[in-house]
Amino acid sequence: MHFFRVADVVYKLTAEGRMQREPGNCLQPYLIEPEQRHDVHIHVHESLPGDLSFLNDLPSICDGNLDGQSLWSVAKHEEGFVIRTYQHFSPDDQQFVTVTDKHFTRFACYPLNFPPEDEQRSVAPVSFPLLSLILYYQTLSHPMLFVHASAVCDGDKGRVFTGVSGVGKSTISNTWYQAGYKLINDDRLLIRKNEEGRWIVHNTPMVYPQVPASVPLHAVYLLRQAPEYSLRKLRSAEAVTRVLSNCILQGFDRDFLQHHLRTVTDMLSETPVYEFGNLPEPGVIDFIREHEAHRQ
Secondary structure, eight states: OEEEEETTEEEEEEEOTTSOSSOOTTTGGGEEOOOSOOSEEEEEOSSOOGGGGGGGGSOOSEEEEETTEEEEEEEEETTEEEEEEOOOSOTTSOOEEEEEETTSOEEEEEESSOOOTTOOOOOOSSOTTHHHHHHHHHTTTTTEEEEEEEEEEETTEEEEEEOSTTSSHHHHHHHHHHTTOEEEESSEEEEEEOTTSOEEEEEOOOSSOOOOOEEEEEEEEEEEEOSSOEEEEOOHHHHHHHHHTTBOOOTTSHHHHHHHHHHHHHHHTSSOEEEEEEOSSTTHHHHHHHHHHHHO
16 A cells, blocks of 8 residues: 655555555655545556456547557546556556546556566556546646646746647756756646645656655746747736646536636636747746846
8 A cells, every 4th residue: 555645635556466566666756654534546456357348348538649549548437437548658558447436536447458477577556647647637626737838946936838849848947957946847737726825836747756846836938939039928818728728638528627717717817927939048047037027
């Protein structure tokens, strides 16, 4: 049994039979001491019982693909939802059928390609893309967003950079990092409103190990490639629409989308959003800070 915490959500992880008892490398830094309270319970079974084999054939209502290959799919079930994850990078990748309740607080994971008894193969009970999906579903129960973005810590200010793939999110955050600033994450963030009403930027487990990190949200920058630096503050409606487009969403349920819309609107009611014409140069730090000082 293990407990881990991501963005102040506490997960309890249990496994049975021959399933590997140690979480994968990505979760190791997020492990915490056992707690009486947990928000989510993930239980990994050793195999899919025959009477549940029909779960693998339910029609999909949402799916994810990479380079033409299916990574995962979601189907409706009488008790909630069924998440199916597939082999995609190597034969060692685990395929799971995972049953979850409608509130996404209990996940029963059934591996489909567990190695035979005589194979000594290490199997992480929860890995990608299943872990990312479980993290996403927690945003539906909290004032929280899962954003495709990078973030740096500028003192007590969290600067979030987002935009379409290839626009320079990792490049700009690395520029700040090389200048001595703390990197929160360069790919996926969870932004959550805490009990004091402050929006906090959290990093998430990645395929590589990283130490959990968080910082109060200060501003969001929507990147675009440009021949020179430029910064334009967005009005409310445009800001909400464009930030929402960079959030990780599943649109098969209307209530899900309405929840995300309310959350983004709430967050941006107290957080400035800028369209930033970006250049991959060290001068970006001075430009942003000077512009901010000029507006104060």
